[in-house]
Amino acid sequence: MAQGIFFFVVGPSGAGKDSLIEGARAHLGDTGGYVFARRTITRPTGAPGEDHNGVSEAQFRSSVSAGEFLITWDAHGLSYGLPVDLLAALNDGCNVIANGSRKMIRELARRVPRLIVVEVTASTDVLAARILARGRETALEARARVMRQVEPLPVDIETIRVNNDGALEQGINAFVRALANATQRVRLRRVPLSTGLERVAYLPVKSAVLSVADYLGGSKVDLLADDTSLSVQIHGLDAAGLLAANEIGLSEEAFSHWGVAEGTEIALRRTPSPASRQALIQKVQGHELGETEYEMLLRDIIEGRYTDGEISAFLVSATRSLSDAEVIALARVRSRFTPTMQWERPIVVDKHSMGGVPGSRITLLVVPIVAAHGMAMPKTSSRAITSAAGTADAMESVARVDLTTADVQRCVQEAGACIAWNGRLNHSVVDDVMNAITRPLGLDSNRWSVASILSKKLTAGSTHVVVDLPYGPRTKLKTQAQARELGDLFERVGAGLGLTVVAFATDGSQPIGRGIGPSLEVRDVRAVLANEPAAPQDLRDKAVFFAGQILAWDPAVGSVEAGRELAEKLLASGEANAAFERIIDAQGRKTPVLPSALTVSVCATAEGRVTELDGWRIGEIARRAGAPADKSAGIDLKVGQGDHVKPGQCLYVIHGSNGADLESASVLAQMSDGVTVAPTS
Numbered sequence: 001m002a003q004g005i006f007f008f009v010v011g012p013s014g015a016g017k018d019s020l021i022e023g024a025r026a027h028l029g030d031t032g033g034y035v036f037a038r039r040t041i042t043r044p045t046g047a048p049g050e051d052h053n054g055v056s057e058a059q060f061r062s063s064v065s066a067g068e069f070l071i072t073w074d075a076h077g078l079s080y081g082l083p084v085d086l087l088a089a090l091n092d093g094c095n096v097i098a099n100g101s102r103k104m105i106r107e108l109a110r111r112v113p114r115l116i117v118v119e120v121t122a123s124t125d126v127l128a129a130r131i132l133a134r135g136r137e138t139a140l141e142a143r144a145r146v147m148r149q150v151e152p153l154p155v156d157i158e159t160i161r162v163n164n165d166g167a168l169e170q171g172i173n174a175f176v177r178a179l180a181n182a183t184q185r186v187r188l189r190r191v192p193l194s195t196g197l198e199r200v201a202y203l204p205v206k207s208a209v210l211s212v213a214d215y216l217g218g219s220k221v222d223l224l225a226d227d228t229s230l231s232v233q234i235h236g237l238d239a240a241g242l243l244a245a246n247e248i249g250l251s252e253e254a255f256s257h258w259g260v261a262e263g264t265e266i267a268l269r270r271t272p273s274p275a276s277r278q279a280l281i282q283k284v285q286g287h288e289l290g291e292t293e294y295e296m297l298l299r300d301i302i303e304g305r306y307t308d309g310e311i312s313a314f315l316v317s318a319t320r321s322l323s324d325a326e327v328i329a330l331a332r333v334r335s336r337f338t339p340t341m342q343w344e345r346p347i348v349v350d351k352h353s354m355g356g357v358p359g360s361r362i363t364l365l366v367v368p369i370v371a372a373h374g375m376a377m378p379k380t381s382s383r384a385i386t387s388a389a390g391t392a393d394a395m396e397s398v399a400r401v402d403l404t405t406a407d408v409q410r411c412v413q414e415a416g417a418c419i420a421w422n423g424r425l426n427h428s429v430v431d432d433v434m435n436a437i438t439r440p441l442g443l444d445s446n447r448w449s450v451a452s453i454l455s456k457k458l459t460a461g462s463t464h465v466v467v468d469l470p471y472g473p474r475t476k477l478k479t480q481a482q483a484r485e486l487g488d489l490f491e492r493v494g495a496g497l498g499l500t501v502v503a504f505a506t507d508g509s510q511p512i513g514r515g516i517g518p519s520l521e522v523r524d525v526r527a528v529l530a531n532e533p534a535a536p537q538d539l540r541d542k543a544v545f546f547a548g549q550i551l552a553w554d555p556a557v558g559s560v561e562a563g564r565e566l567a568e569k570l571l572a573s574g575e576a577n578a579a580f581e582r583i584i585d586a587q588g589r590k591t592p593v594l595p596s597a598l599t600v601s602v603c604a605t606a607e608g609r610v611t612e613l614d615g616w617r618i619g620e621i622a623r624r625a626g627a628p629a630d631k632s633a634g635i636d637l638k639v640g641q642g643d644h645v646k647p648g649q650c651l652y653v654i655h656g657s658n659g660a661d662l663e664s665a666s667v668l669a670q671m672s673d674g675v676t677v678a679p680t681s
Helices: 017-028 057-065 086-091 102-109 124-133 139-147 168-183 252-258 274-284 291-302 308-320 324-335 363-373 391-395 405-415 429-441 446-459 480-496 518-529 537-551 560-572 575-587 615-624 659-671
Strands: 006-010 034-036 069-075 078-083 095-099 115-121 159-163 185-190 200-204 221-225 228-237 247-250 265-270 349-353 377-381 417-421 464-471 500-507 599-603 608-613 634-637 650-655 675-678
Touching (some): 006 017, 006 102, 017 034, 017 095, 017 168, 057 078, 095 168, 168 265, 228 247, 228 252, 274 291, 274 308, 291 324, 308 446, 324 446, 324 480, 349 363, 349 377, 349 446, 349 537, 363 391, 363 417, 363 518, 363 537, 363 560, 377 391, 405 417, 446 480, 464 480, 500 537, 518 537, 518 575, 560 575, 599 659, 615 659, 650 659
Parallel strands (some): 006 095, 006 115, 115 159, 185 247, 200 228, 349 464, 464 500
Antiparallel strands (some): 185 265, 221 228, 221 265, 608 675, 634 650
């Protein structure tokens, strides 16, 4: 038997909650499907107002101690309680209707199998007139009570709104109709129709239970069975042999996915919520949305309550127009979908790069430098999407990166920092849904990205963030002006979120370091940490620059100049190297992946000077060789911009453990090697 629904009726004074509940009792009381809760209140029985169980304050507290209440609350100098035996009625399949307080919605939702909030509303004039008619307050007091700010309803809990502006009978009819729509149940049937990836449910056009027209259209509908639900598209079906008038059918794929037995009684819930749909329409029309609207909308999108077409329309609009206030709102909302790490430290630092520069693995240097000084840096990073290596890919060649929140906290305790993959930590479910739409459509928005990035910094518990914004012909940001504009946005939004954010536009026109690919980039990092004379100077310089910015946040350091001097000292002394080894041990040391011994050399065909290294092309060749999945694959650069080369001189070496991949990369390099050599006069 399906469990009942708990209808929690809330609304302002004068909305007429008691009147509607009493009217519904008259209509539904004898059907056996509803239980009308009788509240216990610390006022005498028989006092004006609802029928209740009147007790003294001492009796009420005694009942609380005895566990006789499901929930209790205080309001207007009185104590209120709902009996715990309402749970038994729900388990017996009865629906419960109770007058309540909106401040208890969240608590009640944790205690009952399915909660629906019924918000009774009326215009301010009607509310004031009804309060005044009671004769207990003056007109001024009545108006003040109506205009009083109330706590907003939780956006993630199902809500039905009933307008009670008119005659009482009209309000009662609307209230009873709303209850009926929420409680109507049909039996589940498997229908021998295949719909591929689309999850489809079928209602008989002559349904004896539901109005099919109410559920047809673009929006999805939730099917509810005990503690599980499935979001589907509803189609009508005129085939009496397949579906009885009291049944709903599921396509083969939807039925297999859900796993609920045939014959189960299920309920339907129209989705998304009207308020969420209105927010989507407003954004599509170019209007600005607030935090509450984005939370409703994103939650419904994540839970599959919109079609791909509707999500696409929203994203197209959102990528074109987001105000600073909206970016801040989106970041806050997105952070609520992921648990936030808590740190008992005044300063927790982080770094982010917009990427696009092959070999720029400075995070693996910045983190141990900062950790060596004693500042906390729980760094979470992504894997590569279109490049030859992401920070997590590189770190994974020497240590475990799939850390849990507990692992991160332990690593920071033991080593001061970590370099973890964000997939198990603060990867947002919002991104999974959005990326499935934006990437095929080629949609991109710097403002949307800022909200995404800073929301992850919030969930990591960061307080101070430095942002690297490379610009160049092959990076996401083409010009220095674009990078500076985005940096200003990062800093403004960060301030709005309570974060200290500083952003820097950096030259991304050339690869940094010599290695491109996980193990080769780690080789360069270790060379810098070990102070090897041949270590890439450009990689060291950039790491010192950003580490100095972070160290300057320590009041004991005091300035960026002092921060850079300290970073140089921590490198030169070997303290940063030791910190890196501690981080590896804390995360879980692995046998290091070395660059593959299987190689192909790419050589110059003419004499001249290297004027450009096309990082995008070189990265593409490294990926063709197997990077980043093959940690040993990649490219080892042998020349840099400005170097003079002769015919036959090695430009770079391609590494790869798979012969076929290496051959494919070699062919790609023969077509265009990514190194521009200009003849010298």
